[in-house]
Amino acid sequence: VIPDLLYDERVYDKNGKHEQDLSRVKYYLEHFEEFDGRYSIGRFKLNKYHFERLVNLYRELAEKGRMKVSIDEFLGMLENGAFDDYESEVEEYFRLMTGQVFMPNTPALINSGRPLGMLSACFVVPIEDDMESIMKAAHDVAMIQKSGGGTGLNFSKLRPEGDFVGSTAGAASGPVSFMHLIDAVSDVIKQGGVRRGANMGILEVWHPDIEKFIHAKEKNIGTNVLSNFNISVGIWEDFWEALRDGKRYPLVNPRTGEKVKEIDPKSLFEELAFMAWSKADPGVIFFDVINRRNVLEPAKGGPIRATNPCGEEPLYEYESCNLASINLAKFVKYDDEGKPYFDWDEYAYVIQKVAKYLDNAIDVNRFPLPEIDYNTKLTRRIGVGMMGLADALFKLGIPYNSEEGFAFMRKATEYLTFYAYKYSVEAAKKRGTFPLYEKSRYKDGELPVEGFYHREIWNLPWDELVEEIKKHGVRNGMVTTCPPTGSVSMIADTSSGIEPIFALVYKKSVTVGEFYYVDPVFEAELKKRGLWSDEILKKISDNYGSVQGLEEIPEDMQRVFVTSMDVHWLDHILAQANIQLWLTDSASKTINMPNDATVEDVKAAYLLAYKLGCKGITVYRDGSLSVQVYSVEGEK
Ligand code: CDP
Structure with missing residues (x-):
């Protein structure tokens, strides 16, 4: 904790010089012997060993010119309680993390204490309608992703494909093509060497290229198209009104502010639902819901128009x-x-x-x-x-x-x-x-x-x-978010995020053979009731990892031990809405639907999620993508 606080590469002087006055440090070091036992500044109490370590560390870093704060500022921080109970707190955080009680997001796990020192998972990058800004966005995405962060971009300010380009008198290539550019950047930047870059691409529903955008991942069969992008249509209240009232909906060129054409909102909604039904993309973001209780709006001078890759974190431009x-x-x-x-x-x-x-x-x-x-x-x-x-x-x-x-x-x-x-x-x-x-x-x-x-x-x-x-007042503008916890729930050995589990039992193939992975809580219950056997595991695995309808499993267990496919999509939405009710930000949630769900179901799910105050929705119809991360045996 301490080294991170004091160490900052960006202020490193290129000539190896630094101007810091080390006299205070020297003073403390010289008089160190006088502090026998405990040293105290304000509320901050340190034993001699820790004080020495802190001051030495400060000195060492100051001599390299890598200090973020002066010694006076540093001592001020001590007095203001920045390191209150530092020893016991460090131990406590260690206990909480190793005890799998909480986990920070992956970048904090992999970068803290290392030169990158970048700890955040979520970012939003602005992109304006000019080449400078577009290439700056590509640069920003690279800088963020190389250290493990995910980026969200709203492409709606870009002029539509085929629109006039002044400098060349040519035709613009449009938001979707620039999304491919960013995708290529992500492709070559492995996030912190541990994972591939993740982006959220957003286009607002009034943009003239909205239909192209909705179909941007149409040719996707797993991971071959825009593989580093989740895409989402950003919807505002006026679209829902037009849909409800059966009115035509205007598409507007962001460059000129002029209406380009009017569309039938019903057919756009149908297309959107159809693509989500067939390809699990795009998702939908409800911008009016996001901004309904956005207490930061007057301070930031406008609404939020983007989220991070998995949608749980609505952010202003350049926020993280x-x-x-x-x-x-x-x-x-x-x-x-x-x-x-x-x-x-x-x-x-x-x-x-x-x-x-x-x-x-x-x-x-x-x-x-x-x-x-x-x-x-x-x-x-x-x-x-x-x-x-x-x-x-x-x-x-x-x-x-x-x-x-x-x-x-x-x-x-x-x-x-x-x-x-x-x-x-x-x-x-x-x-x-x-x-x-x-x-x-x-x-x-x-x-x-x-x-x-x-x-x-x-x-x-x-x-x-x-x-x-x-x-x-409060120290933090927003406080709560439910991320997918794709990696950190595995480290904590627990079910991911707010989702039901994927399967109670599934077969895993590894080099030495095959074995059944069984949910640990379910395993304990089976054993407690004397139901544990290889046969029952095989039976559950063959039943898509579910215990529904298996006569060996008592009815009360069938009610409690449900998987994401056992939960009806209506209940998935209710879960999301109930959780959203109390979050300042948002939650990552997949609304699972069975393979035989219809496009009508998807439309109904969107409307219901909107009505219930969800900030967005992602529907996944079983089997709609040919590549899945996990697979249960019954599907093969
Ligand atoms: O579990 P972990 O901390 O690794 O991440 P997560 O909860 O699954 O995802 C949280 C956020 O991390 C996502 O919404 C993205 O902003 C970011 N992320 C990313 O940039 N790239 C990934 N491959 C996974 C997550």
């Missing part, structure tokens, strides 16, 4: 976000009679710890671009999230697709946001609010959380919290 996810399964405890319960108090405690971790990560982060450094620190957005939801529900014996399940999701998310804010207010008292706070709508007692406006569903004293916020 660090994520960390708490493993809900770890909070399920058992009473004396062996009955499971959820430890809400411990959960509340950990949420505040994780919020602090992420808030500090903003300051120690070495951002890939100065614009990102600047904009991220204006809003100080953090993404406290959760994973292991399905495993927690298994342990608690609550079906994912039940009112009880949805109530648990709401409460878990309400706690997440409430206690993330609780940390943020406390931090604001000590370290100040985020710089744009004064211009935000927090000042009027508003929160960017839908659930806050529905008093009847509160479990926690939101009134009190808002009073605190109005008095002291």
